[in-house]
Amino acid sequence: MAQDQWGDLQDGLCRTIGTNNYKTWIEPLRFDGFEAGVAKFKAPTNFVGNYVSQNYGDLLLTRLSELDKGVRRLQFRVAPQAAVSTPLDAAPKPTAAAAEPKAEANSADILPGAPLDARFTFDNFVVGKPNELAHAAARRVAEGGPVTFNPLFLYGGVGLGKTHLMHAIAWEMRARKPELNVLYLSAEQFMYRFVQALRDRRMMDFKQLFRSVDVLMVDDVQFIAGKDSTQEEFFHTFNALVDQNKQVIISADRAPDEIKDLENRIRSRLQSGLVVDLHPTDYELRLGILQTKVDAQRAHFPGLEIENGVLEFLAHRISTNVRVLEGALTRLFAFASLVGRRIDMDLTYESLADVLRASERKISIDEIQRKVAEHYNIRLADMIGPKRVRNFARPRQVAMYLCKQLTSRSLPEIGRRFGGRDHTTVMHGVRRIEELKIQDGQIAEDLELLRRTLEA
Ligand SMILES: Nc1ncnc2c1ncn2[C@@H]1O[C@H](COP(=O)(O)OP(=O)(O)OP(=O)(O)O)[C@@H](O)[C@H]1O
Numbered sequence: 001m002a003q004d005q006w007g008d009l010q011d012g013l014c015r016t017i018g019t020n021n022y023k024t025w026i027e028p029l030r031f032d033g034f035e036a037g038v039a040k041f042k043a044p045t046n047f048v049g050n051y052v053s054q055n056y057g058d059l060l061l062t063r064l065s066e067l068d069k070g071v072r073r074l075q076f077r078v079a080p081q082a083a084v085s086t087p088l089d090a091a092p093k094p095t096a097a098a099a100e101p102k103a104e105a106n107s108a109d110i111l112p113g114a115p116l117d118a119r120f121t122f123d124n125f126v127v128g129k130p131n132e133l134a135h136a137a138a139r140r141v142a143e144g145g146p147v148t149f150n151p152l153f154l155y156g157g158v159g160l161g162k163t164h165l166m167h168a169i170a171w172e173m174r175a176r177k178p179e180l181n182v183l184y185l186s187a188e189q190f191m192y193r194f195v196q197a198l199r200d201r202r203m204m205d206f207k208q209l210f211r212s213v214d215v216l217m218v219d220d221v222q223f224i225a226g227k228d229s230t231q232e233e234f235f236h237t238f239n240a241l242v243d244q245n246k247q248v249i250i251s252a253d254r255a256p257d258e259i260k261d262l263e264n265r266i267r268s269r270l271q272s273g274l275v276v277d278l279h280p281t282d283y284e285l286r287l288g289i290l291q292t293k294v295d296a297q298r299a300h301f302p303g304l305e306i307e308n309g310v311l312e313f314l315a316h317r318i319s320t321n322v323r324v325l326e327g328a329l330t331r332l333f334a335f336a337s338l339v340g341r342r343i344d345m346d347l348t349y350e351s352l353a354d355v356l357r358a359s360e361r362k363i364s365i366d367e368i369q370r371k372v373a374e375h376y377n378i379r380l381a382d383m384i385g386p387k388r389v390r391n392f393a394r395p396r397q398v399a400m401y402l403c404k405q406l407t408s409r410s411l412p413e414i415g416r417r418f419g420g421r422d423h424t425t426v427m428h429g430v431r432r433i434e435e436l437k438i439q440d441g442q443i444a445e446d447l448e449l450l451r452r453t454l455e456a
Pocket residue numbers: 120124125126127131156157158159160161162163164165253289322323326
């Protein structure tokens with residue numbers, strides 16, 4: 001019976017999404033009937049299940065609710081024989097999650113949400129001082145227990161691991177309690193679904209769907225700031241779930257009170273649970289992350305050697321975000337395997353020149369002048385001023401030399417910043433220090449110390 005109805009429904013779907021999409025995604029599914037509000041399907045691969053869930057989930061739910069009013073969610077189980085034809089060549093490139101699904105994904109009920117990245121688990125998350133609190137809170141929530149922190153609000157700068165932690169929570173919850181409906185999506189997807197529901201006059205379905213989840217996870221919530229009706233709907237969804245003691249987990253790139261154009265009542269609701277932040281990484285954490293990622297790279301490039309000091313160098317130099325750090329490592333391995341060399345400092349400089357340049361800290365002329373004046377214990381005004389006595393002239397030349405070495409400023413520009421001196425004076429000063437560096441151990445030492453303090 002259900003099969004016949006599904007057959008009728010398929011024609012409509014085909015008209016709505018077009019024959020190509022239909023043949024690629026819907027036709028390979030086998031409908032397995034309804035059970036306690038769940039419409040069950042067999043999909044030839046996990047990827048097809050995920051893709052349909054993500055892209056056609058709402059549409060399917062809407063249509064299926066015409067057959068069974070009580071249907072609240074979809075479930076896709078993998079049954080390879082379900083494949084009538086699986087023209088995956090025509091499919092978009094699968095995400096890592098879809099390509100290497102965790103075992104749990106096969107049996108988990110899938111609400112239309114974003115797919116989870118299989119690499120973003122707690123096991124792969126390196127814990128250090130800057131993220132230990134956020135990690136501990138995430139773990140506690142993922143363990144399930146009584147809902148204590150609601151919502152859990154995680155925030156941190158770009159590429160510091162918010163999404164990784166969110167996915168890790170979702171994986172862990174799905175593994176511990178497969179019967180839970182854990183819905184993970186970005187705030188942008190929330191808005192998209194909301195707008196689509198408005199357009200299709202399906203707001204009741206939308207509300208019902210979001211209120212039926214056990215755990216709602218919304219990534220990058222700052223996205224809805226300034227989008228009034230989406231905020232409003234988010235607020236109601238949020239309240240309905242928290243009131244039912246359902247766990248809500250939110251992430252953002254900044255703290256609730258720093259998100260502009262967010263309604264005050266939402267802001268205060270977001271602050272009402274536990275707010276934890278991921279601090280910028282420190283050297284030790286970066287090194288730990290690199291060591292873990294090296295192990296993963298070795299699996300792809302067996303036999304590649306990495307010389308001592310390379311990881312330390314990268315952890316020192318690339319302090320912006322972990323994604324950049326990871327990208328650098330991937331590039332290094334790929335490059336080494338292509339040219340058949342071991343990974344040493346030469347190869348690192350060659351293959352990562354652009355990344356290293358971009359991550360160079362911009363040192364300013366002002367900073368150099370201040371540090372040098374401090375070092376030689378003279379007043380800044382004297383170093384820049386006209387006096388030519390040795391006590392001032394030498395530090396001045398040292399500062400000029402460092403400006404030439406550590407900034408990209410031209411000689412005339414440096415001259416201007418040293419009390420309007422001519423570029424030839426700067427050139428002379430720089431040359432003098434180059435000579436002294438070889439002859440005078442004290443100057444060499446001063447230069448090294450200053451360079452290190454300035455680059456720290
Ligand atoms: N502590 C960590 N251990 C292991 N990997 C990490 C850690 N922190 C970040 N990463 C990795 O860095 C990359 C970026 O992390 P993620 O996407 O979670 O950042 P984000 O904070 O969500 O950034 P965005 O603000 O751009 O969304 C991911 O590949 C993630 O696995």
